[in-house]
Amino acid sequence: MERQDAERTTPMKLIFNYNDVFFSFYYDDLGGCIHRSREYALNYVYSGEMVLDNGTEEIRVGKGECVFIPRDHHITLYKKTKDGERYCGIFLMFTRRFLREMYGKLEQRSLPAATPKLDAGVMKLPPTVELASLFGSMTPYFDPEVKPNDDFMNLKLQEGLLALLHIDERFAPTLFDFNERWKIDILEFMNANYMYEFTMEELAHYTGRSLATFKRDFRKISELTPEKWLIRKRLEVAYAKLKEGGKKVTDVYAEVGFKNPSHFSTAFKKQYGISPSAASV
Numbered sequence: 102m103e104r105q106d107a108e109r110t111t112p113m114k115l116i117f118n119y120n121d122v123f124f125s126f127y128y129d130d131l132g133g134c135i136h137r138s139r140e141y142a143l144n145y146v147y148s149g150e151m152v153l154d155n156g157t158e159e160i161r162v163g164k165g166e167c168v169f170i171p172r173d174h175h176i177t178l179y180k181k182t183k184d185g186e187r188y189c190g191i192f193l194m195f196t197r198r199f200l201r202e203m204y205g206k207l208e209q210r211s212l213p214a215a216t217p218k219l220d221a222g223v224m225k226l227p228p229t230v231e232l233a234s235l236f237g238s239m240t241p242y243f244d245p246e247v248k249p250n251d252d253f254m255n256l257k258l259q260e261g262l263l264a265l266l267h268i269d270e271r272f273a274p275t276l277f278d279f280n281e282r283w284k285i286d287i288l289e290f291m292n293a294n295y296m297y298e299f300t301m302e303e304l305a306h307y308t309g310r311s312l313a314t315f316k317r318d319f320r321k322i323s324e325l326t327p328e329k330w331l332i333r334k335r336l337e338v339a340y341a342k343l344k345e346g347g348k349k350v351t352d353v354y355a356e357v358g359f360k361n362p363s364h365f366s367t368a369f370k371k372q373y374g375i376s377p378s379a380a381s382v
Contacts, residue, residue, distance in 0.1 A: 117245065120254040121199070123192040124243055127180045139306065141195040141276055142170045143226075143261050145236045147243070149188030152179040153223055160223055167232055169224040169265065171275075173307060175294070176223060191239055193261045195276065203262055204277045218275040231264040285309055287319060291327075295334040296358035301327060335359060336372045343381040350377045 115126040127149065144151065145167045153160040153168065154177040162168045164183065170176065180188040226232065239257060241247055265272045290308050299307070304327060305315035323330050335357040342348045342356070354365035354377070369377045 115245075117242070119242065119249055120251040120258075121194040121196060122239075122254045122257060123194070124239075125180070125188075125190050125192065126243070127182075127188040139173060140197065141172045141200075143193040143195075143265070144168050144170060145191045145193075145232075147189040147191060147236070147240060148183075148186040149190075150181045150183035151188065151190060152181065153177070154179070155223065160225055162225065165228075165233075167226045167236070169226055171219075171221060171223070174221065174223065175297075189243060191236055193258055195258065195262060197279065199255075199258060200262075200276055201279060203259065204279075207266075216274050217271055218278070219269070219271045226265075226268060229264060229268060231260070231267060235260045235264060287315070288322060291331065291334070295331055295338070296356065298358070298360075331358070332368060333372070336369055339365070339369065339377070340373060340380060343377060346381070348381065350381060353377070 117124040144162070146162050146164055148164050150164070151162040151168075153162065153170075155175070156177075160168065164186070180190065182188060235257065242249055262276070265276070285308050287304075287308050291304070294307075301315070302312055305312045308315060310318065319327055319330075325333065339353050339357045339359075342353050343350070351362065354362050359365035359368075366377055369375075369380070373380065
């Protein structure tokens with residue numbers, strides 16, 4: 102994989118991607134970002150603080166701490182300043198291709214067939230010498246003028262993988278599971294995740310289907326396109342929230358997944374014949 106150049110996504114945020122190893126800088130407290138990695142990942146906090154919210158609990162990762170994020174796990178990340186230090190972090194992404202290659206190299210590592218997998222969810226990792234050594238050796242690359250070679254970053258990914266395997270034996274059956282995922286119910290997934298922005302390709306991936314199969318299966322359950330289904334679902338939930346009372350229009354439109362208040366208002370009037378503010382009376 103070719104190394105990508107640094108990308109400045111906002112004036113206060115800087116991200117470098119070196120062969121699936123990401124270095125990120127946040128110069129102030131930005132809003133939370135929705136994160137759903139298709140791959141397993143390690144996220145190390147060099148300075149500042151990262152707060153992970155899965156909807157039921159918050160996990161705080163401070164300076165010098167590291168967290169494991171499962172594949173296809175939905176999480177909201179907040180990257181913050183802490184003790185006067187901006188957030189800086191290192192994110193290692195373990196793609197399925199990389200894990201297959203490593204499994205071939207490490208196939209002599211045998212575990213009892215009954216070894217369980219990790220529970221689904223984010224896992225804050227204990228401090229180990231291996232993790233401290235790994236991330237300590239990578240901090241020079243926060244300097245944008247110092248660019249590592251791809252093969253060197255690949256070695257760092259290997260170190261990260263080995264560190265996980267030594268922390269808990271359950272990482273092996275979890276990371277080296279290459280079975281195709283079972284299809285999951287499309288409407289169940291969309292009803293639970295209607296408020297998020299997904300492309301058709303992402304909807305197919307997260308429900309365990311190819312794009313062609315997803316389109317075919319969706320036609321069996323709705324006359325609407327997935328995009329129109331999501332808009333209708335968001336409007337239905339927004340209408341119910343406004344009718345319940347106590348909710349402001351400015352809060353509701355964002356909660357249900359609309360990014361633009363004028364788009365929300367136009368779509369709402371078209372569906373219900375009244376403005377959102379009228380529905381809240």
